[in-house]
Amino acid sequence: MKLESELAQSIVNKMMSKIPYNINMMDENGYIIASGSSERLNTLHVGALDAIRQKKTLIMERSHGENGQPGVNMPVHFNKNIIGVIGITGEPKEVVPLASLLSTATELLLNQSYANQQKLISETYFNRFLYQWVQVKNALEKNQSLLIDAQKLKIDIFRNRYAIVIKGRHLSNFPVDTSDFKLLIASNNLIILTEYVGNIEKYKHSCQKHKLDIGVGQNTTRIGISVAEAQKVIELRHILHNSEFKYYKQVRLIDKLLSSNLPLDPLIKRFASINQTTAGQELLQTLNAFIENNGNISETSAFLHIHRNTLNYRLKKIKDDLQLDPHNYHDLFHLYIGSLYFAKFVYEQGK
Template identity: 30%
Template sequence: MLSPHLAKKIVSDVRRLIDEDIIIVDTNGIIMASTDTTRLGQFHEGAFLVCQEKKKRIITKQDENILRGVKAGINLPIFFRGDVIGVIGITGDPKKVSPYGELLKKMTELLIQENYYTEQLQLEARALETFVFEWLQARDWSPSFYERAQLFHIDLTMKRRVIIASFHENEPSLSVDMWKYVQNMWNEQRDIIVRWGNDRLLILQTDEDKERTTAKIKTVQRALIEKYAVTLYIGCGKMVDSKHVHHSYKQAERALHIAKQTKKIVFDEDLRLEMCLEDISLATKRELVKRTIEPFMHEQELLHTLRTFFANNLSLKQTAEALHIHINTLHYRLKKIEQYTNLHVRNLEHIITLYLAIRFLDETTKK
């Protein structure tokens, strides 16, 4: 309950309030944490007696010659759920430090209580994460799986949609506070929200309505930006029977990859071309770039021209205007691209090949 790490944290927090030395002692009388590091690991007879008697003890100058390892001050028992779990000691003139005693004791007990509930919350969260992980892996459900579902109050008869929410890679990792905040914002008891690694949340949703889902996601995104200054990318799978959530998970992964590129909420069922492109390996994408536009990759002007040409739906007039060049200059650049690649912008198959090449170039460069 009272670990050395927690004891050290308590000493650090309490020290901000007073200048006197502070110690935290375990129930065996061993000093666990101290502002005076030379006392660590020493036996403190006064604290040991406090644990036995369950009441505070004033340590006088005379006691320094009688009790082992003590200094003048005050020792107070730390209680948790009615039991003494340690002692906090404040070194100094007893008359001077006694007024702080009860306040610091209460503060210490609150810190321990807060730490306990945080640990319990994390244990419960990990247990749920483990259950969801098994849910996504298992094809057949064992009796123990059904029992754990009941313990978590999870209805396995309901259809579910997997939603994966990912934080930007340069932003801080997902904290317990963020996870709880999203749970409270989401506010749907039938849905399951778990932490999925250091930068993701996984939601098993029961609402089939896309518009409501989109509105809810946008509300959460705005709230996280305002409260934590973090950006959330969202990929959503299809609604499936609970037995097939692994399919929805794969779809959500694919949708999330597109969401990171488009900065939009992406539902897998809305994907068309992207659905096909996601199944192409990175090696194949790089090979297509090599076989097509690699000969002029050193000419940024031509690459920019080609990107702008596609961004303007192959309109020569709009592309020239966007580039602030004469249309004859645009024709000249496109002709150079044809010479480099032997692909012609008026040939449907060739223009599709160029489009995929420039798209794969941008994608693989980012990776």
Template identity: 25%
Template sequence: MLRTSLAKKIIREVKSFIKEDLIMVDTSGTIIASTDPARIGNYHEGAFIAASEKEMKIITQADEKVLEGVKAGITLPLFHQQRVVGVIGITGTPEKVLPYGELIKKMTELLIQENYYQDQFEWEARSLETFVFDWLLKDGPSSALQKRAEVLGVNMEVSRQVVLIEFQGDSTLLQPKRWNFSEQNIGLNEDDILVQWGHNRMILLLEKREKNILPFLERLRKILERLAVTSVFIGAGKDSTMSSVKESYLEAERALGVCNCDLPIVLEENLRLEMILQSIPKPIKEEFSGRILSQVLGEKELMDTIHVYLEKHSSLKETAAELHIHINTLHYRLKKFETLTNLNLKEVRDVTSLYLSLLFLDEHTK
């Protein structure tokens, strides 16, 4: 049966090709969409007959007097999968509108078919999203989950690597009906699974590759950036089995949290210090950086200086050159910084605390 929302959409689409009034009617004879809003909800006997007999019905001015709710014109039954799903009517002198009839009918049936396949795609996508969600975030694969995998054609036996893809802010690419990469050659294997994961993420359950996956991820990111017209970040976990895929997902989360514009792709296996930093709660990070830097947060000149000093690996000569200041001026600023923070920039412990506090500060001021 033809949905009202689709009928209205079809009227809008077809109206641009023809000046005559149009109606869309369901198989019971009720007008569900029309270029004349006053006719919506009325019974159309001619359309009911066309649907019942599965043939076009020409409605003359004489028919207007004997058939309920009709106007002169033609009504054409619409078929999908060899059954009548609705009727489209074109109002006007039959001789004038007949030439349009078959064209409008075919065009409308194509729109119905396109909508059907889109609905199927979205249903399959939602089913796959729910399946992946249950697989990753529940207690592990159950017999029920494995049965669902069979229905969806998912091979749970292969080794997989979870890859999280994040778009900078919301991406229109992820809106319904916008993303379908079947025509994009992005190098996915038959057993790879790609689904939407929230409002600005995708998740890819990648079948284990024999080669280094970094070139593949770099190529994937470039394709997605071109399609989405926004920055894309990718975090990848390690290879996993059917029962340990959740661990790979958590690793991908950790890797994605480290990504930035300078490092848009991160493999969890390459993380070092970040493994520890990612596990520290945000309030603790904020409190730590506050303890170290509270006395200098308002000193922009000192903060800029210390950033460059650490970037230049504590080289006084390179720091002074970068800041375009005399070496004595640099000594003065560093001494003032040490006094205000009670840090010794020659002590490894203090420099480590400073580095971490600046790192945490950058996180919660982004």
């Protein structure tokens, strides 16, 4: 630890506003780095050099030339090493107690500054490790630097964990269990790694209470895959307007279908054409309700609060406009996939 001139000068300025004595602060080589007399900066202080060499406080009772006035030179220590000297000019019986207090205060400041630096270094190192960890998508054995860091931090990264992604505002204060790991990517994007299903339930409850988005990936050691899954849950919840989606296992099939890039452009265009009118939007809502109710006429009509005949009319209209029959299971599956791709298309257009 080094006594920096900026800190030393701020101490000198503060102290000299309270006491009627000149103060000098010297570095570990005896050069003045802070002083009430600016003309003396960067000059060698012989008394301080003697105090460093003798490793003790030196008191000067009488004047010895221009720069040898009565006063005290007291070493400043850090980790049992002398890193500087405090010199106060004045009658020794008056300035020695002041130098002692100032030396102690300086050492306390240096220790606190060092502790803060070490904490910052530790947090930076830990966050860098977490950032690397949440990107791992291949076998852990292939990530030697990560394994070394994990060993230093005493973290067993070979235990299966769930990745949880939470999105929303003011996430820096989101409560996370001490047994879990958290990484705040931005003020609105939090990643949590946990082994425990019970903790997931707590996070879900907190997110529901504070209206935050949450997605949960699958249990694995390849955390990067689980993080991507959790992010995909949130994305698909917005695409399909389904607030029930919380776990990747709920959307895995949909994700695979949408990532397959099936040749559905002609059908998507027909969906888009129908969606241009209010009546067409009503037809697409009816189709989605029919799919959600497993093709059951009674349940769908009850869900939409319409008569069976009205539902059958709309389904016939869907058949005519989309050239696929909702009553035919093969066509209905085709319509289902088409509705997913169209929902994705609308979502991406709205970004």
